[in-house]
Amino acid sequence: MKQQETVNRAPVEKILTFSDFDSQGSAMRGLHRTLREGTYVHAYLLSGAAGVGKKSLMRVISSTLLCTCETEKPCGKCPGCVQYYDGTHPDVIRIRPGKGINSDRDTERGKDAIVVDTIRQMVQMVGEHTYTGGVRIVEILEAEKMNPPAQNALLKTLEEPPDNTVFMLVTEKPNLLLPTIISRCRHIPLHPWDNALIDRILREQGVGEERRGQTIGVCNGSIGVALQMAFDEEYWQRREKILDQFLNLRRRSDIFSVAAFWKDQKEEIDGLLTTVNELLRQVWLVNFGLLPENTLAGYDAAWRHMAREARGEDFTQMIGFVDKARQQRLNQVTPQAVLEQLMLNIMGVKTKWST
Ligand SMILES: [Zn+2]
Structure with a gap:
């Protein structure tokens, strides 16, 4: 049996940049430009199949907005970037189903849902000044799991968005969101990734040629699945x-x-x-x-x-x-x-x- 060339360690989270999303088409270049010029919108909706890169793109957008570096954003090194990737940035509010705000622990209520109390708590937080004086980011993962009262509460906030706050909604099922929420977001649908690009990213992670080929064969164009499977x-x-x-x-x-x-x-x-x-x-x-x-x-x-x-x-x-x-x-x-x-x-x- 041929020796696997694969490295036996979990991947360090790679800091992706906009150029990693080039294969997603011209919309991505437009997005990058608006973020660079500071003319971004107050809400983005990132949709697409599991592992297609929604969360990675979310991180690129969020870190670009929080990056305090003057030239290449996200730089990955400034306090804004470092705190963001550490999960310690004071102006980031992250909401996940069943976890409430900025938490990894399960909450008692609404096990697999985002409930209205969580959204109300978030609305209160975004009404206050930011800690760093810059942009505040609200990330809502698996946004389709907001129950109807939660969606309605969010809608009200999107209709009258607070200053300096950018909402990032991430979902595999945008059809479960209120059409009025979707229409208030810049919708960025993500497509399956090109095999050559997945190959390049796996190579950068130190994955050997044989394992890269095998991984591409089973990941169905999903970069998230590829990064996970390559090391499994x-x-x-x-x-x-x-x-x-x-x-x-x-x-x-x-x-x-x-x-x-x-x-x-x-x-x-x-x-x-x-x-x-x-x-x-x-x-x-x-x-x-x-x-x-x-x-x-x-x-x-x-x-x-x-x-x-x-x-x-x-x-x-x-x-x-x-x-x-x-x-x-x-x-x-x-x-x-x-x-x-x-x-x-x-x-x-x-x-x-x-x-
Ligand atoms: Zn930075």
Whole structure:
């Protein structure tokens, strides 16, 4: 087995800048310009799928507004930036569902919601002078979890915004916000990230080439997911094991022992089938040109050959094996029989592409 080049440490939070969001299009350049010129609006709504970079962009905007450096904002070094990234800036109010204001602890009320009391408390705080004499930032994460009274209370504040306060609403589901809230914000929808850009950012974090390719294969254009997964050793060990047991299996005689190994772990079998499906799908996505070939690092040569040469129907047939296995599970076929059949099918395809 090839030695992983990956560093074994959690990523230090990288201070992103606007240039990291270039792939998000011209809206980002306009945003950067207005922040630089001090002509920013009083409320931003950042929306997009999980891990697409909403919170990272929020941090770039907030730190740019709080940065006291004259030239490159955010500089990452001035007291404004440092306090912001430390979570100690006195003019930042952060609201999260079930946590209230500036807290990591669960509150008793509204476990998974942002309740009206929290918004009222925030409104009172923004009515006072800022500590540093600069801008105050109100960050509302998972903003869609504001319940209706909370949304109405926020709306009133957005209608008559206090001076020097910038609201940042972050959400995966903007459709759950009042349309009147949305219309009072500058809405910035974020799109899935370009693979080349994710690759560059992972490289800057010290992630080795092989792991970068594998991560891009599974993160679906989400930079947040990519940064998290690249360092999740447990995930990769499990995946490698499943890859070796199911896709890289060499002898038919091994099928029985692998199936026997999994048959007693009944509650794990659905997750196992999902991973096998994901592994097979990646061969197809590489064939389609949607993923780079190094995604298949760790796959036997036959799969890489298939990714280069095979045609659509070969892949639909292969993906069908997992659907069939799922169907057999529903029909109460024993796990042992389901897995043996699946492995025989996969091996059949693999043999066809072995050189
Ligand atoms: Zn700074």
